[in-house]
Amino acid sequence: MAPVELVLAGAGGRGMYAYGPYALAHPDDVRFVAVAEPDAARRAAFAELHGIAAEHCYADWRELLSRPQLGAGAVITTQDHEHTGPALAALVAGYDVLLEKPIAPTLAECVGLVRAAERHGRVLQICHVLRYTGFFTALHAILQQGRLGDLVTVEHRENVAAYHMAHSYVRGNWRRAADSNPMILAKCCHDLDILVWNLARPCLRLSSFGSLLHFRPEHAPPGAPARCTDGCPAEAQCPFSATAIYLDGLPMPWLADRDPQAQPPLPVAPPQFPFTALTRDPSYAGRLAALRDGPYGRCVYRCDNDVVDHQVVSMEFAGGVSVVLTMHGHSDEEHRSMRYDGTRATLHGRFGAHSALSIHDHRTGAVEHVPLDGAGTGHGGGDAGLMRSFVRVLRGSEDARSAARTALESHILGFAAEHARLSGTVVSLDAFRAVAEALV
Ligand SMILES: NC(=O)c1ccc[n+]([C@@H]2O[C@H](COP(=O)([O-])OP(=O)(O)OC[C@H]3O[C@@H](n4cnc5c(N)ncnc54)[C@H](O)[C@@H]3O)[C@@H](O)[C@H]2O)c1
Structure with missing residues (x-):
């Protein structure tokens, strides 16, 4: 079978180092045939690595996406505030689209993109890479099998290492909410998406607290x-x-x-x-x-940052299940940790270096250590898993696990959490969802 042909908008960190390498490692599966990137050195480097002809190298996504279609899929890895334009243009041009998260910086744009994909009958798959890891696939299967009994409460922590916090959210690209996204979306749309996936029922209401405590x-x-x-x-x-x-x-x-x-x-x-x-x-x-x-x-105390360095979101899901998400940027090491307590067993999980998943039975006290697929690099194998999936979706052999309509729910929760934090209120999700749908 001929490789699926893709075009890339944005040969930065994600385009060059997360998704490009999959194509180089699987040339029979997928290949990049065009690139749009304003930074000449990055553009040239990506073109050389992937053997892209000079006439298919562009300085701007507008040039690439206003031309007749060059491949089946468009991979959009531009910065957060530059998602809506290229994603819409790609859908209109006839591409199926793989779009980096968060979908867009406003809820109205998120809903607009989801609807545009549906209107054009095209795939819009969001880079919620955690869904494609062996770790979260195993955790999801355990819950689906009812191994824990009825779920009662969940605690999920996103422990951002202190150096990563300083790099991305104090000095770097995601330091200002207005230029990118609130941190609960920029960092935790992944975590909210995993919670929505695993709980498999709607969130009813939430509250949130947090602030920029230290980097001032x-x-x-x-x-x-x-x-x-x-x-x-x-x-x-x-x-x-x-x-x-x-x-x-x-x-x-x-x-x-x-x-x-x-x-x-x-x-x-x-x-x-x-x-x-x-x-x-x-x-x-x-x-x-x-x-x-x-x-x-720059000194971390003298930057123009304004995003939080810690935030908690308390949620009530249908059936009375309580969930707490804690995100903070003061961790000794980068990892996510979680526990799911059910009526028959407790699950403990750790995702990062030394990932581990175990089930602790309430009756016998027995502990089962769940074998995990080789973790792999790049979000525990999630980056490669996502690209593999996008290719299969384009070939019609699987449905997208992180289709935009599915991914939208995590973004609704993220925007609701930020609203709750800033207003000091408890947000009803039914009302918030109704507002979201009325926005476009
Ligand atoms: N899925 C994940 O886990 C994950 C992880 C990190 C970042 N991200 C997201 O991926 C996106 C990209 O992040 P990054 O770290 O690669 O950023 P980056 O800044 O390194 O890369 C973005 C690239 O887009 C290019 N660009 C700017 N304007 C353009 C235009 N008009 N046409 C074409 N290209 C243009 C930039 O020059 C840059 O090279 C962001 O939205 C980010 O939030 C996702």
Whole structure:
């Protein structure tokens, strides 16, 4: 069978490093035949890697998507505020679309895109990659089989590592809600989607609390300059020091490779998060230059960030099941942790490094450790699983697990949670859903 042909809008972190590699590893399955990317170096690098002809390289998604269709599917991996335009243009041009999450920065745009896909009779699959991991597939199956009895209460935590918080939500692209999304959507539309999937019943009402507690100017150490590279007196103790994170790779023990030419030997930045966002030159000099000039060298207490660094959402689902989602950016390590308590058993889960899933039986006390499929890299294998699925959906051999209509519910919960947090109210989801449908 000929490979499915795709076009890409946005050859940044996700396009280049999350979905591009799947095509390179599975050339018989899928191949990219066109790319739109304004950054000339990224565009050239993606085109070279994928053997894309020069006439199919564009500086803007508008140029690509206003031309006659070049492949069956369009992969849209532009930034959050640049999803609606290219996704709509691709649907109109006749592409089936794989769109990065969150769907769009407003609920009206989210609903509008879902409806547009339905109107045009096209696939719009959202990159809710967790649904495609072995871990969450196994957890979902356990719940569907009724192994826990009747579900009573769920606790789900999204523990964002402190360096990741500083990178993405203080210094980086998702630091300001107005330029991207509130953090409960930017980070947790995945988690809300997993909860909606697993509970398989509607959320009735929710409340939410949270704030930006730490990364504020009043917490700057005395004498801290605007950049960590400018001789900060607190550099040796600060957990968020840019030089410690990006030059020494301090909180990242997996950076085992050291540059032997450097004295003392320095970690080599691999082509992976967070270094891929910092610079395309991973050498020590390249990273230092990026810290001096770019956003990632800034003192975390002197950025223009406004998104929260912790938030809880309390939810009541149909049948009286209570659910608490906790998200915070002060974790020692990046991972999600969860427990589902039912009338017959409790499930404990941990997703991240050393993923584990176990079922604890109330009657016998027996503990079953659930075997997990090889975790894989890139969201525990979710990035590759999603691309595999998109190809199968385009071939007509499976339905999209994260179709936009399905994904919309998590976004409704996310926008409702942010409204609840800001207004200090309990939000009724029926009313909120009715407003969402009336928005477009
Ligand atoms: N599914 C996940 O788990 C996951 C993880 C991280 C990020 N994301 C989402 O993926 C999206 C992309 O994130 P990223 O980290 O790759 O961002 P990025 O900034 O690294 O990449 C976006 C790319 O789009 C390009 N671009 C800008 N304007 C364009 C235009 N007019 N035409 C074509 N390309 C254009 C930029 O130059 C950039 O290279 C975001 O919406 C983000 O929230 C999803």
